[in-house]
Amino acid sequence: MLTLSSDQKKIYQEATALWGVEFLRGMIHEEYGEYLVAENHYFNRNRCTEDDLVEEVADVMVTMFQLALLLGETEVLEVMQRKIVRLGERVAQANPQWKEG
Ligand SMILES: [Mg+2]
Numbered sequence: 001m002l003t004l005s006s007d008q009k010k011i012y013q014e015a016t017a018l019w020g021v022e023f024l025r026g027m028i029h030e031e032y033g034e035y036l037v038a039e040n041h042y043f044n045r046n047r048c049t050e051d052d053l054v055e056e057v058a059d060v061m062v063t064m065f066q067l068a069l070l071l072g073e074t075e076v077l078e079v080m081q082r083k084i085v086r087l088g089e090r091v092a093q094a095n096p097q098w099k100e101g
Helices: 006-045 050-094
Strands: none
Touching: 006 050
């Protein structure tokens, strides 16, 4: 099961307390936009490096974890875990020789 460390939670909670949900929503939109541009530049146009793409993936994940904490960390992580298990089932179905773990 994925979890957030107490240090991560403390930082995310303080950021939300300082700047609020509307600011977070704006950051999510901004970071997703940056990710989409970087993804297109990396895969289709060779106009950014893998490091640039990694940077934008990390930015999106940070905003998503901050939102997950706001919505309920346990609930979001449980749903995420269910979806990962479902993905594993689909992979196993598509490739019967594949085994988890
Ligand atoms: Mg960014």
